Amino acid sequence: MRYEYNAKVVDLEKVNLECNSMGQQGWELVTALPYSRENCCKQSIPTVVLIFKKSA
Secondary structure (H helix, E strand, O other): OOEEEEEEEEEHHHHHHHHHHHHHOOOEEEEEEEEEEEOOOOOEEEEEEEEEEEEO
């Protein structure tokens, strides 16, 4: 079986919204990787890399 993959970088507070949105489009969450990035003021922003798949 072949799969199509999609990766998104999302701020922590928007993870549920993004997962629900992608789920409605037929995407299945494969993994979520915690990550942190810095804004222009050198403040750490909690971020998550979401990887989705669906049948191609």
